[in-house]
Amino acid sequence: MIELSELRDAAQKAFPADQLVPDRDKSWELMAEMGWLMMRPPEELGGLGLGRDASTMIHFELGRVLSSAPVLPAMLAIEAIAASDCLADKEDWIERACTGELITTSLGGGSAQLEGGAISAKLPNVPDADLAGHVLVFVPGLVALVPLDAQHVESCELEMWDCSRRLFEVTLDAVTPDETLVIARGDAADALADRLLGELSLALAADCLGGANAAIELTVEFLKMRKQFDRPLAMFQVLKHRCADLKTQVVSAEALLWSRAGNADATTTDLGALKTLAAEVYQFVTEEAIQMHGGIGLTDEHQCHLFMKRAMLNLAMGGMPDEWHEAAGRQALVDIASA
Amino acid sequence: MSEQTDLEALRAEVRSWLAENKPAGWRDLSRTQDDFVKTQRDWFAKLVKAGFAIPHWTAEWPGGGRGLAEQKVIYEELAEADCPRLLLSFASTYHAFATINECGTEAQKKRYLPAILEGETWCQGFSEPNAGSDLASLKCKAELKGDKYVINGQKIWSTMAQYADRCLLLVRTSSDGPKQAGITYLLMDMKAPGVTVSPINQIQGDEEFAEIFLDDVEVGVEERVGEEGAGWAVAQATLSSERGLTLMELSYRMRGAVWRIAELIRKHQRAEDPGILRDFGKLVTQIDSACAIADTFLENRMNGIERLGDASIVKNTYSRALRAYSLLGLRLGGLDEQYRGPITFGDLNTGNWMADFMNSYAWTIAGGSEEVQRNIIAERMLEMPREPKNWTF
Structure with a gap:
């Protein structure tokens, strides 16, 4: 059994903290080589059968270095394939996907529907479509793989504020899905979509908290080094208290991250609420990081803004914060009423 | 038997004992502070007899010698069964x-420890009017005359000192050198001549704390x-032996009390109000996070990987969640909560949200504000430098 700490150490060695936004293509190759993509599928399908906490550790560490590699959509697609009971050549698909043949998918937002057996979709949040052969598409009652080079499938790279991820808008204009590429249908498809939304939320939460930790470290180091009024800024209590509050929020959110990652009974709403908490903490940390850096924090040459832009993108991905808060409130009301 | 089986056996034991012995209607029996104290004494005596009052004591004591994991099980069950917290006997x-x-003489151990199990209660004489967060600057003076210390001064914020038999007292025996070096630790009889206790009226009508004049x-x-x-x-x-x-x-008690807010939401017909649902959802996640960090902290302590500052993070997380919890209850409760009526003493749930809200401040102030x-987290965990010490007007 692989220990979480071993995974963390391996990740930190492969992606050292001082190299933010490491080259995407090299990272991607390295991750496939290190076997990260095969960590979740069960052993009988050729995977390592590791738990959700293992992939959470990877997303956490990749968040720390603002990784640009498409490990998140790839892992979601692999999960979907592993769960499929109708995909032909499932083992073959998993093997290819685990060795680096990218299948991407949308990280939330946009619209997709099935009309007369054909999929029409506008997916404005699909990472690394340039590197991928297929996109995993969810519509009510259907989950299917669609080749990105198929007819009536267009992908167009989007210019984002956050440059640590490459996002594409993928559009499908009445594309009839290939029968052999269908992953799930009917209720099974909807259940799978719901489960993967939970996985996406958990992964984004981990990404947020890895990044938030790095942003705090960056800020504290800066405050220790920068001198004004003949003393390091880190000596001023007003700044110390703000850093302490940031640390408190991050450490507490992290405790919830690991608790829900390890809890098989956590609902999709639990994971969405966790993602929202983590993204709001990340947002707060990066806002404060820029403010405490002063003018240098607003310059392109400093790293602060990279974290802030990723935090804001994470906040917008995988469902809106207000919706998750509301869903969590509704869920708690129902739980209490039925207790 | 594995450790896990042992823990589950203990859990079953505590649970079945509580099913028989849980004090029924204790909230109604705690409507005045004196009644509350009586409820506390009875409950403590019962727990001592059952062997669940002092799981953290050493093994020579009946009910002692339990590891942190076992202590956790006992506290979880007490919380789950909604029993009164042991407040009077806490110190x-x-x-x-x-x-x-750990530090007393054999004679002190013999004289004082068995008496605690028989119901003798202690208070802390630490803080002073001018020594709060800066405790080491305390001034209560003790002079050695013959074989006795003669003490003059004042202590404040001593929890339930008016009910205490004895006092853990910090006094100044020297003003030379660093201020920490002149402090001496004494065990004082609260009935000794010259001791006057004056309860402090708090904003929510409690007299949880007292001043002690010496x-x-x-x-x-x-x-x-x-x-x-x-x-x-x-x-x-x-x-800080108990903090975790x-x-x-x-x-966990706060998590278990979230139904009170759900009840308010329904009572005021706000269950379809997205704004209220958001506030509620956000609060539940915040409380879940406080539970998770408290659990993680204990686990880290059991595994010997507690970091400097971790305890402070747990405290600040809990106290902010408690403030948010009682504030949401207060806001939802509206005018109803502004009427002053009977409240339950010594509980998270007093029966009135305004009182709960005022109580919630205790945790952001007491026990190290x-x-x-924040200073501890910044200086010890984030290793940010201390401020220069010498400063004069």
Whole structure:
């Protein structure tokens, strides 16, 4: 059994903290080589059968270095394939996907529907479509793989504020899905979509908290080094208290991250609420990081803004914060009423 | 048997005992402070007899010798069964025990520890009007005359001192050198001549704390804990022994009390109001996070990987969640909560949200204020430099 700490150490060695936004293509190759993509599928399908906490550790560490590699959509697609009971050549698909043949998918937002057996979709949040052969598409009652080079499938790279991820808008204009590429249908498809939304939320939460930790470290180091009024800024209590509050929020959110990652009974709403908490903490940390850096924090040459832009993108991905808060409130009301 | 099986067996044992012995209607029996104290004494005596009152004491004591994992199980079950928290005996079973057991003489152990189990209660005489967050600047003076210390000064914020038999007292025996070096630790009889206790009226109508005035009070030299001038070290060694468990228990009690807010939401027909649902959802996640960090902290302590500052993070997380919880209840409750009626003492749930809200401040102030905890997190965990010490007007 692989220990979480071993995974963390391996990740930190492969992606050292001082190299933010490491080259995407090299990272991607390295991750496939290190076997990260095969960590979740069960052993009988050729995977390592590791738990959700293992992939959470990877997303956490990749968040720390603002990784640009498409490990998140790839892992979601692999999960979907592993769960499929109708995909032909499932083992073959998993093997290819685990060795680096990218299948991407949308990280939330946009619209997709099935009309007369054909999929029409506008997916404005699909990472690394340039590197991928297929996109995993969810519509009510259907989950299917669609080749990105198929007819009536267009992908167009989007210019984002956050440059640590490459996002594409993928559009499908009445594309009839290939029968052999269908992953799930009917209720099974909807259940799978719901489960993967939970996985996406958990992964984004981990990404947020890895990044938030790095942003705090960056800020504290800066405050220790920068001198004004003949003393390091880190000596001023007003700044110390703000850093302490940031640390408190991050450490507490992290405790919830690991608790829900390890809890098989956590609902999709639990994971969405966790993602929202983590993204709001990340947002707060990066806002404060820029403010405490002063003018240098607003310059392109400093790293602060990279974290802030990723935090804001994470906040917008995988469902809106207000919706998750509301869903969590509704869920708690129902739980209490039925207790 | 594996450790896990043992823990589950203990859980079953505590649970079945509680099913028979849980004090029924204790909230109604705690409507005045005196009644509350009586409820506390009865409940403590019952728990001592059952062997669940002092799981953290050493193994020679009946019901003692339990590891942190077992203690956690006991507290979880007490919280789950909604039993009263042991407040009156808290300073006795935690601070007095830790101090006397770790640093006291054999005679002190013999004299004081068994008496705690028989119901003798202790209070803390630490803070002073001018020594709060800066505790080491305390001024209450003790002069050694013959074989007795003669004490003059004032203590404040002593929890339930008006009900205490004895006091853990920090005094100044020297003004030379660093201020920590002149502090001595004494065990004082609250009935000694010259001791006057004056309860403090709090904003929510409680008298949870008291002032202690000391006027030529004599304490024998045999009542000193540690050497003269070693009081600061003794206090530091024994002060935070309980923090993890208390906050774990409190966090779970708060999680278990979330139904009270759900009830308000329904009562005021706000269950379809997205704004209220958001506030509620956000609060539940915040409380879940407080429970998770309290659990993680205890686990790290059990595994010996607690970091400096971790306890402060747990405290600040809990106290902010508690403030948010009682504020949401207060806002939802509207005018109803502004009418002053009977409240339950010594509980998270007093029966009135305005009182709960005012109570919630205790946790951001007492036991090392939120600001002191921030200093600890910044200086010890984030290793940010301390401010220069010398400063004059």
